[in-house]
Amino acid sequence: MAYRQLPLGSLIVNPANDRHGELENETAAIAQLFATQETHMRALAKDLVAKGEVFEPPLVYPAGDAFIVADGNRRTTCLKLLASPRRAPTIELQQFFAEQRQQWIGKFPEKLECRVESDRDRVDDILYRRHTGVQGGIGQSTWTDRMKNNFVIRTGKSAGLNVADEIEKRLRAAKMAPLRRIPRSNLNRLLSAESLRNRFGISVRKGKLELIRDETDTLRALQRVASDMATRVITLDDVWDTDSKLEYIDQLDSEGVLPKVTPKLKNALSAAAAVPPVAASKPNPKPAKPIIWPHLIPHVDYGIVWPAHLHRHREIWEELQFRLELASHPNAISVLLRVLLELSTDNYISRIKLVGIHPNDKLANKVAKVAADLHTQGKIEKKYLSVINKLQHGDAILSIDTLNRYVHSPNFNVSPAHLKMLWATLADYVVLCLKA
Template sequence: MSSQELNIDELELDLKNPRFDDLTSQRDALEKIVLSQGSKLVNLAEDIVANGMSPAHRMLVMKAPGRGNKGFTVMDGNRRLTALRVLANPSVLDGMSGVGDITAQKLRKLAKDFDLNLIQPLDVFVCKNEAEARHWIEAIHTGENDGRGVVGWDGIATARYRGKNTSLKVLEFVKAAGKLDASELAALERFPITNLDRLLGTPEIREKLGLTFEDGDILSDLPQAELLRPLKKVVSDLASKKITVAKLKSKDERLAYIDSLGSALPDLGKRTGAPEALDRLAANAQAKSHAKAFSDGKSRSLLDRKALIPGQAQATLNINDHKLQQICKELRKLPLDTYPVAVAASFRVFLELSLDHYATEKKVPQYNADLHLKKKVEAVAAHLQANGVAKRDLQAFRALASNPNAALCIDRLHGVIHSKYTLPTANELRTGWSEVQVAFTKIWS
């Protein structure tokens, strides 16, 4: 298979397209795709006009019989080719009696804003034969195939990618404050977050749970124990499938379920009148949990942790950058006692790239890649605090830039790389991460 640049007049629709039976000509194929796709084709055309062709999904083509090197059949991408043909020449819609007037009208309107010269030549992949094309088509269109195909995101992954999801914040609060055991945490891996969306989307239910919406955020003025009790119960019922979408379809069904919680419902008479965002409450709960771990002599000590960063259940880092995912994976596995220098150097990279990623995603003011690392820490800390992270939860994080005695301070990290005298110890690395973990969970929330 090889990459090649082609114009749309060098491409033809596949008359063996598995979406249809008995396609007889290019015109027949074009009309049936427009007719069957309708509004979906309009949406595709609209996206092409606005954003161009997807660089992540190129057309798969084969040389068309009898056309030499000037003709190629599209094996995967027939909808895209159809959209391009209509946008480039909307007169092809003439005579398509089965196509709805609204669909045709929208496509003609989009064609007025379309410039073919901005799209072609198209970057396509040329398959040697049908067998090679079939392998990739099956990988794209027939499901996950045990990981060989396209693995779709679940509801939680989608919510994390799209950001600011209120249900996800409820879930993170329960994870941080709920003292969940291993089996409960495991049940959350495939949590039906859209069912929680359905519940929280009902105003009467939010009122019963002591929750409010403000500027797209979710808040509560209940004491933690009162708030946690019903939310933990709801999350548990959904995770265990004790309650499924079949019992939550109507508003009356959703209200009946919440009323069935009985004594688990909060005492709304304990509302303080000073609401706080749930992500801040989650961060506070996580900070208290770490403080208890330090003070409780019977809990696992720092020395029991073999790697710098604990597992995802203890340190939730929702990293969506491939390189940083790999660095984090290694920092969760490398034994500190064996590789303290390698771990310290890797953490230095992880720190700066995490700051750069956060600043880019959140558009942190006056931040740029050329800033000194200490300034980057200060800028990100200020932005986190301005967006609801408690000042006390950022104290140790800020100390990376300001306190030369901090276990993971930037001066020591630079010394690990540039000085032949600086050798970190496993214990100080463990201590250092535990001090800044809350800040990193907010950076990667």
């Protein structure tokens, strides 16, 4: 641990701040802090001006010639905008910071005392123990459940099953463990999300690690990862954020390392055969009542990993899955569903670099071309392709034209039932586009 006076310009507001999840750059991170906490940010800026100092040094780690702010992003942001008000995300905020800067007494600081930690695992351990007490925005803000979840997904740190420990045990039992020590924190970080674990053929269910692909193929894939990490071919920098994790996993996939996506039926059938039949005298238990979910997107894990470029997609998704209720906000939901469909389609087009798409193509045409490519790639069946293509017919109740009318027509009534049917039809398509 060391405390250093660092130039304000060398500090980077963290684009992967757990307050908001991964974003593409510092500018987006600054804008997001104000989008979600403008009142607190204004209060903090006023407090900094009134006191003329920062009472708690930001926690930073080196990144080349600069330093990423791990903790203290709000303080750092306020100081940066006081130093350069034009960097504020809105004209109103630019005026606010310009006025506050004029009230600063004495020389404005060009450097800021920071706590510098080079070990990123230590940085995460420190973050894990902080964030208690809001104090009207002047103190550190308490993390919400989503912020805590962002932290767990990014780092793999949780109080539950230690995935790395379980993998090492299985590799040792199969005599496939590397000779050198496996950096468990890095392995947990890589396999921090269920969708990432699934690509290696493993899953965490009810607190236990399960194999969901062929055992031999799965262990070979895990052995490769363990070896890469033990020999430092892959380091913390290579699995620090979602984009870097996906880049490494995609590379393994291109090399044929990952197990094929084929259900492992042998053990499942054996387990089923081992279950004793229910006695005829016992009545069958009543099936559990289905949970009535009031939002458009059901409370189901669709296995989507949310890298920085999908930040807005994720916000819309979470509004549709957790916040907006169909009974109260059908108009807002209809518009957001239309936006999510188009953004997802455009994501597939840009990530896959799909040819034959014209800038003036209507959404229905783009969806048809993307669906055709998904079918060509073997990701959807011909039957589902036919279902998607039928959405182009404007005279059908369930169609893309229906979504357009929800947005543009003043006389078209929004039907929650139709919205649910539209989502049921589009869900697989949207998820595949987001996973591209």
